Amino acid sequence: MARVYLSPPDVGELEREALLRAFDSGWIAPVGPELDGFERDIAELTGWPGAVALSSGTAALHLALLVSGVQPGDDVFVSTFTFAATANAVIYCGAHPVFIDSETTSWSMSPELLAEALHDAKRRNKLPAAVVVVDLYGQCADYGAIAPICHELGIPIIEDAAEALGATHLGRPAGTVGDIGVYSFNGNKIVTTSGGGMLITPDEAVAERVRYLSTQARLPAVHYEHEEVGYNYRLSNLLAALGRAQLSRLDEFVARKREIAARYDEELAGTGLVLPPRVPGMDATYWLYSILAPEDLDGGRDALLEKLMARGVGARALWRPLHAQPPFRSARVVGSGQTSEALFDRGLSLPCATELTDDDQSRVIDAVLTALA
Numbered sequence: 572m573a574r575v576y577l578s579p580p581d582v583g584e585l586e587r588e589a590l591l592r593a594f595d596s597g598w599i600a601p602v603g604p605e606l607d608g609f610e611r612d613i614a615e616l617t618g619w620p621g622a623v624a625l626s627s628g629t630a631a632l633h634l635a636l637l638v639s640g641v642q643p644g645d646d647v648f649v650s651t652f653t654f655a656a657t658a659n660a661v662i663y664c665g666a667h668p669v670f671i672d673s674e675t676t677s678w679s680m681s682p683e684l685l686a687e688a689l690h691d692a693k694r695r696n697k698l699p700a701a702v703v704v705v706d707l708y709g710q711c712a713d714y715g716a717i718a719p720i721c722h723e724l725g726i727p728i729i730e731d732a733a734e735a736l737g738a739t740h741l742g743r744p745a746g747t748v749g750d751i752g753v754y755s756f757n758g759n760k761i762v763t764t765s766g767g768g769m770l771i772t773p774d775e776a777v778a779e780r781v782r783y784l785s786t787q788a789r790l791p792a793v794h795y796e797h798e799e800v801g802y803n804y805r806l807s808n809l810l811a812a813l814g815r816a817q818l819s820r821l822d823e824f825v826a827r828k829r830e831i832a833a834r835y836d837e838e839l840a841g842t843g844l845v846l847p848p849r850v851p852g853m854d855a856t857y858w859l860y861s862i863l864a865p866e867d868l869d870g871g872r873d874a875l876l877e878k879l880m881a882r883g884v885g886a887r888a889l890w891r892p893l894h895a896q897p898p899f900r901s902a903r904v905v906g907s908g909q910t911s912e913a914l915f916d917r918g919l920s921l922p923c924a925t926e927l928t929d930d931d932q933s934r935v936i937d938a939v940l941t942a943l944a
């Protein structure tokens with residue numbers, strides 16, 4: 572029986588042709604018309620003029636922190652319930668991540684704990700240089716509560732929207748709800764360039780600085796002239812061509828994922844599972860359709876995962892909170908950490924790929940219902 576994969580890339584003839592066209596054009600370079608076009612497409616989609624295509628979402632996070640003014644020794648507040656890349660980028664800057672626990676509503680950063688941590692930091696005269704808020708599994712965080720607290724203290728919000736391209740917060744595209752945004756085009760994300768990322772900003776001067784830092788901080792001169800340490804973080808023109816073809820299908824991808832999510836919602840209701848968080852004003856993409864196992868389930872989440880895997884259903888555990896991971900053990904966590912730990916203990920994602928057939932979905936649903944019975 573074929574396996575139902577969690578989040579395979581949905582690529583076909585359109586993407587193949589775009590890639591070959593770029594190849595045949597001769598622009599086998601980290602610059603070129605497709606790269607400019609990809610940035611224009613994202614700028615148009617988001618309404619923010621400063622879009623810079625980079626080699627990964629992690630690279631975009633790193634540069635977002637640098638251009639937000641993060642310096643070695645600074646504190647940076649970070650969602651604890653996320654992929655390691657979010658905090659790794661903070662470490663690259665020589666800064667210290669301080670982890671903020673989740674709230675139960677959106678599963679993302681708790682605005683109450685953030686407010687508490689900021690007031691405490693202000694009292695100690697050690698405000699963070701930035702706050703990195705993660706939009707989880709295709710769903711925005713509660714910026715209505717988070718943004719005013721940060722802006723009152725003049726602290727920039729970096730929105731890690733690596734998982735949330737296509738989602739919205741009160742009609743605003745994910746990635747443009749904070750002060751600077753980050754997307755990932757890794758192979759498992761909703762839009763892929765096989766590997767890649769994008770930084771977006773409303774400020775074109777900031778975008779220019781990001782472009783400069785991402786190309787080894789090379790100054791315009793006939794020889795090689797540098798005044799700062801730069802990075803080799805630019806996306807290639809070939810991969811940008813792939814990204815443009817993918818991006819032209821984003822609406823189709825989001826619509827399809829919402830359709831699959833609606834079917835799961837209907838057929839998994841009343842089973843004791845906690846279904847994905849629904850927050851008024853936020854439209855999720857269900858990049859990964861994520862649920863919590865019933866509290867009293869025999870063997871817990873792991874038993875459920877094993878039963879699904881045995882039936883060829885590629886389910887996956889939710890993020891293990893970063894404050895519980897060895898590289899970040901010495902970092903402070905604000906709140907008990909228990910909300911994100913409980914999400915990890917009980918949480919899993921089900922396959923919700925755009926190419927899932929109705930039969931594939933039935934297999935996923937049957938496997939879940941059987942495992943719970």
Ligand SMILES: *Cc1c(COP(=O)(O)O)cnc(C)c1O
Nearest residue numbers: 627628629654656733734755757
């Ligand atoms: C995927 C992801 C990243 C990293 O993106 P890459 O393109 O793989 O470097 C960062 N943050 C979150 C929340 C992610 O899911």
